[in-house]
Amino acid sequence: MTAQDAPADFRAEAAELDARDPLAGFRDRFLAPEGSDLVAYFDGNSLGRPVADVQRRLTEFVAGPWGNRLIRSWDEAWLDWPMQVGDRLGRVCLGAGPGQVFVGDSTTVLLYKLCRAAVDAMAAQGRTEVVLDTDNFPTDRYVLEGIAAERGLTLRWIETDPAAGVTLEQVREVVGPQTGLVVFSHVAYRSGHIADGAGITEAVHDAGGVVLWDLSHTVGSVPAELDAWGADLAVGCSYKYLNGGPGAPAWAYVATRHQDALQQPIWGWLGRRDAFLMGPGYEPAAGLRSFVSGTPPILAMVPLDTTLDLIEEAGMAAIRAKSVELTEFVLRIADAELAPLGVEVTSPRDPDLRGGHVTLRRRGFRAVTATLWEEGVIPDYRDPDGIRIGLSPLSTSFAEVVDGMSALRDTVERIDAFQ
């Protein structure tokens, strides 16, 4: 049995779903792997595939703005580009009005800058507790541990089940008069659970705290509504559903009302008022620019900006609709084909609570993942025993889902047969 063999009904259903998928055409706008073993890519939630246009855009960028205009491009375009791409990202994906999003640094560094700014401001009001959950992405947890250690803050941990995510009820229980900053991922990296952005933000505000949302697993997959939630701060990466390439720059959101009150700790020349005077003494620039530190990663923003062309054309509502169909389809196949082999679904069943990936669990899935990778079927593995099936709506077809899920079933069966 090869990876292409699948029960006729799922294959037929995939054909139907692909035929009526309004976004089907976008798949051809990603770079076709040449001479590749790729059968099914289920890891766009970790590293998105390149948009085909990225090669041309990079080549033109090297020749034109960099090679031809050279240093003049800073004045002509680049100084404002982190804010311009940020505004576009805010409008297309984040529900954020202009002047609140910029691109730069890594998610880790932006988390540090924004969290430090927030805890310092809250500590000045006597609010020295930071609330977070035990299953947030490691970087979020580690960054806050480091900040708590250096600033003498208390971490209040919400115990979350890796198969679920943080709930409004849990948040209400822990926030109070000591609460300063609260940090959660909107879509949980293991389970894919979607937290209640509006409700949790309101609960934190009711307690007098501020909230930072990590939207790394949200942006480009699940529409966010930062302004409507009343969010204070947010960060996210751009190499997952935004296809920015490995180690692509991150982005940050700082609500307009906080921009002049918060001061981030890494004082670079491009965040200073009148940067090009290069004068003595740091004075933060007005507005969002004070959150910039060093020279922004201009070349590295090109792929992200290229993806935004596609997302803007498709629209986040249509992307989310396809995302739900893709994860529902994976669940139907998992229930029919994998449950009999002892595979559990550890992502939410309710599509309103489920982001763009589905996590399946079974003993031995680490070895299964290694085998699948060799066969060109690429999910990823997360402890404990979890395979994440990531489904990037613009680059994934339903037929690909059947191919990949069939390979997963075959691999589990083969391993079982040897035991």
Added chain:
Amino acid sequence: MTAQDAPADFRAEAAELDARDPLAGFRDRFLAPEGSDLVAYFDGNSLGRPVADVQRRLTEFVAGPWGNRLIRSWDEAWLDWPMQVGDRLGRVCLGAGPGQVFVGDSTTVLLYKLCRAAVDAMAAQGRTEVVLDTDNFPTDRYVLEGIAAERGLTLRWIETDPAAGVTLEQVREVVGPQTGLVVFSHVAYRSGHIADGAGITEAVHDAGGVVLWDLSHTVGSVPAELDAWGADLAVGCSYKYLNGGPGAPAWAYVATRHQDALQQPIWGWLGRRDAFLMGPGYEPAAGLRSFVSGTPPILAMVPLDTTLDLIEEAGMAAIRAKSVELTEFVLRIADAELAPLGVEVTSPRDPDLRGGHVTLRRRGFRAVTATLWEEGVIPDYRDPDGIRIGLSPLSTSFAEVVDGMSALRDTVERIDAFQ
């Protein structure tokens, strides 16, 4: 008179110098500007020109490691790439043995991480003074102001003349039992003055302090000998003489003996021991890796790695020799053609004390720079009244120097004629 008109002797001398330049052939390995107005590029000390191979390397990177191998490339290559490129950079340009240099973040962020690690360690020994100079690059000054404010440290400023740089004598005068961290640029961004790397490092060590060198204007132009100097820490950018592209990632050097004793403050998942366990509680990885925070900027490292091919082939000694010839030639032209117009040289006359650029000064040079840019002659302007003639040895010909310097002279004459 056009920019091509120049006294016959300088043009003839340029032809001779180009004819016997052993590195002349490298100029054709940079991307030829197409349809460009470019006459002379004198700003490789701010943004280096792209190597021609960068377009192919980026295109292949997008197709292969990113588009084809996808997430598997992290295991196959990328996790170690920041250290591998760092080792190569250390060997080829920095006089640094393996395991001490990595690529990532921006210069500003790396300055923050390394300076914080150093001042925290030194403060634990009761050493709470940070020594720096008034003409260091703004980011270096601002980062240290921010750190001093948050950690309660004292900044000891050495007053440097913008037309010179920090001297060993000045350093000896200020370091003492309170000295913790000392931060200087090796090549001064305004004057191009080369500080005494070995002597100053020794003087700081004699006083019990540690020193961080900013090599942004050094790397790829002036050979550094970090290990031989006994340097503790260093940082630098890669978008100047390393031609990494706008906003290219920076690099940092942490001497092996300090790696386990120093702890940087931005605790990301990729700096943790056993990162992929994603376990609770941050524990720094062994060695240099603990200085990494988030996901390294892999795509953005491709141009830098491409330039290293050229630098390795040419050798830093030959690059430095040509750099000295280029700056000497600029000085001869300036003395003959510009001094009569009131233009002063504010860079060191002694080639041993002069880096890869020459700064010229005259009232009204801000407007002169704007005019030159429109004519495709591109130096940059730095307050007060300074035009920097940056000479990137691999991409600059002596004929280009004559063209650009002639245009500068013509522009000054034209402006004077109107006044």
